[in-house]
Amino acid sequence: MNNWGDGFPEWTELGQDSGLDPLGMQRPIEAIYQSLLPGISTITLRYRYYSFFSWVLKYYEDNIRNTDPAVFRVFQRRCETLFALICCRGEQELGIAGSDWAHRMLGEISGQTGAALVDFSVGADPDAEISLRYLRNKGGAFGGIYASQMLEMGLIIIPDQEQDNPIPICTERALPLAAAYDSELSSQARTFFETVEMGAVSISTLDMLQVMKPTSIRSYSDEHRLLKEILLGKSATPSTADVMRRSTLLMLLELADVREGILRGEDAKWYWYETSACDGDGAGRSGDSDVQQLWALYQACDLMRLAYEAILSAALTLLEAAPLRRMTLDVLVDELVGFIAPPDDLSWKDYVQQLLSKDEPAAARRHSAAMLDAIASGATADQVKASLLLIAALIDEASDLTALMGNALSAAEHFQSLKSEVRFLQSSNADNARSVIASMIRNRILKRHLWVASRKFRNQKAYTFLMEPEEGVLRYRDHFRVSPSSPRLDQALRFLKDIMLIDDGGVTSLGRAEMSAA
Known part of the structure; x- marks a missing residue:
């Protein structure tokens, strides 16, 4: 009989959980790329959500002011379901939380007049049957996806649940963004929140609120300017997170400017890895050489895992x-x-x-x-x-990465x-x-x-x-899928596209202006 050593249990039929990270090698890799693109995750798919949620939080703080998390959750989820319906009406938007539910609801009234109503109160109810919810997660898109990244980007404060008011609020950085989004909506802002309270929306109201869509950001508007400044870490006192995110995003812009066709995250990973030994020349700017080295280390770590x-x-x-x-x-x-x-x-x-x-x-x-x-x-x-x-x-x-490995790969020895x-x-x-x-x-x-x-x-x-x-x-017992990790680069490129710094043809004039000003 083989001696397996201590800690190896004998076979049992208990459980059916899939084997994610079967060799325990993901944690050091995640730590690297999370430090390089803070405020963006693999599931934060559209950047205008950051405007939208800042605006929603400010409205709740000013007008509802109920400190019961259950009340806030119902309000927040209703806002999200209505936003999903708006985005799935007409020209389709990608990356919208609850889009499957929204398309199904809109399909049920397809062909009816503008007065036809969609009841979204049940879909928004966190205690409804799972099959009826717009998202299974009771925290919704805000709690399950965007809150942690908005916190990392310095846009919100999430108090401890033991505090008198445990409801998330906007930081000083987010308040101008919330005001700018409100200004873009004008009188339609009031329509949106009145509809949220009703829990049902007409087709004509959905058409009226199309200005809220992620692709409806107006170039050169205050909202557009603020989104650019926040994403690119422009601040009088930028945080370490701002500096790292800014370096990676500028490197993406520079790479998109010299490559033909649409830049993908996979292209960037390999380019930075293969040019990292050139004293930072692959980054395009000497100040980004350290960041490029970290991306090269990330890629080497992920390849060893693969x-x-x-x-x-x-x-x-x-x-x-x-x-x-x-x-x-x-x-x-x-x-x-x-x-x-x-x-x-x-x-x-x-x-x-x-x-x-x-x-x-x-x-x-x-x-x-x-x-x-x-x-x-x-x-x-x-x-x-x-x-x-x-x-x-x-x-x-x-x-070429020996010194960097010693500093960056500091996870516990069992990783x-x-x-x-x-x-x-x-x-x-x-x-x-x-x-x-x-x-x-x-x-x-x-x-x-x-x-x-x-x-x-x-x-x-x-x-x-x-x-x-x-x-x-x-x-x-089972198999698993071997695949490269997803280090947020495609989501970062999507964000750059949302604020019109890149498009399908490469870097835009707005993007080149940001590169020149860097």
Whole structure:
């Protein structure tokens, strides 16, 4: 019987939770990109929500003033449902919270006259049946999506629930934005809140309120100016978050200005990674070189995670195909190492040098693409080979990031990261290559997953095992999707588009003006 070590539970049918972050490598990666784009998340999809919620909070503070969170939640959710209906009427808006519900409600009165009413009171009710709600989350779009990012951007204050007034309020920074949004609506602001109180809206009123849509921001208006200043961190006393966000956004503008076609976040990640060794030249401005280095470190960390997860995915594929979906750990490791077929007479260092001697520029990008293609096509052997080639390329390129890894990757030791894996592999330089690869697969990937899943089960009661120890063998349980992380860059590009600094043709005249003024 295999000795799995302490902390590995035997197989059980308890729970059906999916295995997110199966190797526990996401936390250090998230810490990097969250510091580079504070105030934007992967689910904050439209920038005008920041104007809208500032305005909603100011109205509540001035006119309702009820300190009961339950009263605020009903009001806030009604505002959100009405906003969703406005945005889904006529020209469709992307990234609107509750759009599926809104389209369904509008579909029910399709073809009726402008006096036809949509009752949104039930959909907004946080205690309604889940199937009737516009969003399952009782906190709505504000509580579940935007509040934390508006807090990070310095727009709102969220008091402790124990305080006399626990309702979020606008900061001094947000008050001019709320006033500017109110000015854009003019008399329609009153119509909106009267409709919120009614809980039902006519088609004609929805048409009247189209000015509220995210794409209806007027260029050169006070709201537009304030949104630009807030997003780009323009302040007499900018915070660290403002400075980091501003640097990343200006780098995106500069990159969009020199590239053909629509810039994607994936393009930016690779460009900054591959040009990071050029003393910041890839950033376009010397002042952004540190930020570009952090983006390069983020990408290297994420690629190491992908390579390890691809090997774990290959192990699960072998387990699933095995008799009774079971294999011993030793046999599984041997099969995975066999795909790579390293020579028996080379040290790890010499083997890596042998692999790198065949490489050309942009090796990491090529090996990453080959690895993901192999996963998609089910070519398990090629998947493992490409993963090892990617790891070798990362170990070589990590020398340019050594100092930065020491400062930026400061998570607890139980989080694996580029730093921990570079340290492990470099400390094994003199060891036999086959032994090092086998140890990496056995201890850093397969047993690592069992340890991570065990901690999640013990601490969070979440059952995330993708394979399970069972009487000396590993038993296949489930698969997972290997994919690059999403570091908010596409959302940042969407925000730049919302305030007309970029469009489908690249950087606009407004965007170039911001670049010139930087």
